Amino acid sequence: MRLDQFEMERLQSTWENRVKFNLSESSVHPMSIRDLASDPTFHNQLLSTPLHYNQSNGTDELRDMIASLYPGATLDDVEVTNGGSEANFVTVFSMLDPGDEVVVILPNYGQIWGLTNSLGMTVKAVHLREDLAWAPDLAALDAAVTSRTKMVVVCNPNNPTGAVLSEAEMEAIISIASRVGAWILADEIYQGSERDGHTTPTFYDRYDRVIVTNGLSKAYGLPGLRIGWIVAEKELIVKMWSYHDYTTIAPGTLSDMLARVALSPAGRARCLERTRSICRQNYPILRRWMDGHGSMFRLVEPRAGAIAYVHYDLPVNSTSLIRKLLHEKSVLVVPGDHFGMDRYLRIGYGLPPEHLQQALDHIHETLESLRSLLGAQTA
Numbered sequence: 001m002r003l004d005q006f007e008m009e010r011l012q013s014t015w016e017n018r019v020k021f022n023l024s025e026s027s028v029h030p031m032s033i034r035d036l037a038s039d040p041t042f043h044n045q046l047l048s049t050p051l052h053y054n055q056s057n058g059t060d061e062l063r064d065m066i067a068s069l070y071p072g073a074t075l076d077d078v079e080v081t082n083g084g085s086e087a088n089f090v091t092v093f094s095m096l097d098p099g100d101e102v103v104v105i106l107p108n109y110g111q112i113w114g115l116t117n118s119l120g121m122t123v124k125a126v127h128l129r130e131d132l133a134w135a136p137d138l139a140a141l142d143a144a145v146t147s148r149t150k151m152v153v154v155c156n157p158n159n160p161t162g163a164v165l166s167e168a169e170m171e172a173i174i175s176i177a178s179r180v181g182a183w184i185l186a187d188e189i190y191q192g193s194e195r196d197g198h199t200t201p202t203f204y205d206r207y208d209r210v211i212v213t214n215g216l217s218k219a220y221g222l223p224g225l226r227i228g229w230i231v232a233e234k235e236l237i238v239k240m241w242s243y244h245d246y247t248t249i250a251p252g253t254l255s256d257m258l259a260r261v262a263l264s265p266a267g268r269a270r271c272l273e274r275t276r277s278i279c280r281q282n283y284p285i286l287r288r289w290m291d292g293h294g295s296m297f298r299l300v301e302p303r304a305g306a307i308a309y310v311h312y313d314l315p316v317n318s319t320s321l322i323r324k325l326l327h328e329k330s331v332l333v334v335p336g337d338h339f340g341m342d343r344y345l346r347i348g349y350g351l352p353p354e355h356l357q358q359a360l361d362h363i364h365e366t367l368e369s370l371r372s373l374l375g376a377q378t379a
């Protein structure tokens with residue numbers, strides 16, 4: 001079976017651990033085990049834990065903690081996966097067949113778009129609009145969703161724009177999906193990373209056909225744990241668990257254990273506050289840097305996640321630009337091309353502040369050299 005290349009993940013997989021400055025990361029600088037849990041007794045417990053197969057859908061304790069975050073959910077409505085990406089993968093594989101119609105709200109993390117297109121589903125795009133501060137075009141969504149639509153896919157808070165849907169927009173999406181009985185797949189992995197501290201409400205339990213995916217990689221700053229989850233009604237979870245048997249069987253034993261620390265009430269508050277304070281501290285650094293470039297950049301202020309989706313005003317293709325940055329400055333940034341939109345860059349600003357500033361200074365040098373080169377060519 002042929003899958004379309006997932007361009008953004010290919011770029012990140014190849015370079016993110018090799019470059020000096022990784023601004024392709026969509027989360028904050030990650031936590032260490034020590035940051036997460038400093039208690040020496042717990043460290044000993046971790047070191048003496050037998051590396052058996054973990055309970056394959058996640059330990060009951062972990063699923064119980066996850067369920068408590070969703071109104072009306074119990075541990076039977078939760079499947080723990082290896083990252084949010086496996087949660088999305090298992091959902092698509094278990095819910096959709098070739099030929100099914102899916103409506104995807106874009107731009108979005110490219111996984112579901114790439115998978116559904118590769119697997120022969122009929123995929124329609126509906127766009128967030130920059131002129132509406134990256135709110136969805138609800139009239140276009142209403143027109144795109146037909147009696148053939150099986151699923152509407154949304155990412156909230158959104159990657160790459162950092163936009164958060166309003167209550168009214170969430171209700172409108174539900175009303176459009178419910179008109180035809182379509183499922184809503186809501187990827188909520190950036191929930192909890194809002195700079196203003198207002199946690200984005202979940203789609204869960206607002207409509208009887210909602211599947212939520214989430215995980216610890218973004219708002220919790222723990223991507224290396226590879227812990228994600230699906231929350232859906234019990235009957236679907238039973239089916240998804242059996243699909244999970246074919247993918248990775250189970251989440252890692254130590255990851256499950258550490259995830260229980262991250263999702264304990266105190267652990268959760270600490271992880272989320274850390275992420276939010278990094279975003280609050282770093283956003284002004286990015287903003288100042290952008291403001292120092294006159295009218296070169298345009299940005300709708302992101303509300304969540306350490307990501308900014310920046311439009312730049314230079315006649316240079318975004319992939320060419322990021323390659324130049326990569327090879328000349330060892331700075332990795334995601335090009336708008338990977339979201340199907342040229343002349344944008346997704347800049348991750350969750351690095352330690354001095355590191356972020358240095359990376360931005362490098363981008364500045366490249367942009368200035370391009371600007372004078374292009375100016376010379378057009379003069």
Ligand SMILES: Cc1ncc(COP(=O)(O)O)c(C=O)c1O
Pocket residue numbers: 026082083084085086088109155159187189215216217223226227228
């Ligand atoms: C919206 C969204 N969902 C899922 C993922 C994948 O998450 P994970 O690293 O937990 O597999 C990402 C990663 O960037 C993402 O942005």
